[in-house]
């Protein structure tokens with residue numbers, strides 16, 4: 001039976017999939033069940049930062065699969081401890097809580113922020129201010145934090161205690177932060193909201209607002225973390241550190257893992273029994289995640305992101321001067337959005353037919369998030385394809 005028919009008959013109908021069944025991947029290329037190759041400029045939505053089936057990651061996974069998969073968090077395991085030590089040594093954070101997904105990492109962050117104030121005798125401080133157009137996940141708490149109506153629709157009543165400020169607008173945020181606020185939560189660069197980069201000064205002012213009011217600052221770096229923007233974490237570009245930061249997506253390069261990083265002071269609210277996860281930080285996923293970080297920082301991958309990103313962006317800008325349908329190009333490193341004066345879906349589909357996978361968000365913003373190992377030749381190929389597609393549409 002055809003893979004598509006089997007899936008459509010038996011899987012919950014939550015995804016509007018392309019009619020593409022992928023069977024194999026290597027580097028920046030994936031293959032479908034007809035043997036056709038596609039250059040992947042979305043990388044599982046900013047997940048496979050080191051490309052598909054990286055041989056060293058496959059070897060680490062196989063080695064750990066022969067050693068120890070899972071024992072629960074009743075016991076210590078070396079990969080989990082070593083990964084936490086690595087993450088804290090390379091960030092603002094002192095402690096890590098491991099989860100299995102982005103939404104779960106954000107759940108942990110929201111729970112921690114609430115408990116932090118309960119523990120300090122201020123139970124009235126439970127509200128979180130997040131941003132309009134933000135995306136934080138699909139669980140009840142994280143969809144409540146998400147500032148997009150389409151994600152919350154159908155799930156009323158959403159969780160109580162969330163307020164939404166316009167992104168990059170310190171005035172509106174200052175008005176919303178009150179005596180009941182425990183945290184401000186934002187993506188340093190909004191991903192699903194349309195690849196929106198704020199002013200540096202905005203984040204400086206958000207940090208100041210947190211310091212003045214005692215609110216915890218939570219960065220959701222699930223999409224922007226792990227080298228995507230050319231630094232390990234996007235906040236490093238802005239020089240403004242949070243109290244809590246969440247990771248997932250590229251941390252396992254495709255293995256499901258999430259993490260919440262926090263300062264010692266914030267993390268103190270998590271004591272034995274306060275939070276837990278059966279699968280969180282299994283030796284299998286943490287061994288691979290540690291290897292991901294070692295390859296990313298040890299083999300020059302991270303250093304090349306800024307250059308490759310500038311190359312992609314420069315090409316897009318040249319394309320823009322030829323095709324005025326491209327309105328605006330924004331982003332950082334290899335997270336780039338191109339706002340179009342036309343729906344993006346037909347462009348995505350036409351590129352797919354020519355062997356390139358890209359993605360569209362917010363109806364008219366093309367998003368490019370290739371593996372960080374993407375080559376100039378692969379970028380040249382995509383640009384020729386896009387040039388072709390846009391020229392075809394203009395006729």
Ligand SMILES: *Cc1c(COP(=O)(O)O)cnc(C)c1O
Pocket residue numbers: 101102103104106135136137138187191192220221222223248249
């Ligand atoms: C993808 C994403 C999430 C949700 O991650 P899941 O692993 O799908 O739960 C949360 N926040 C941001 C910024 C994301 O990009």
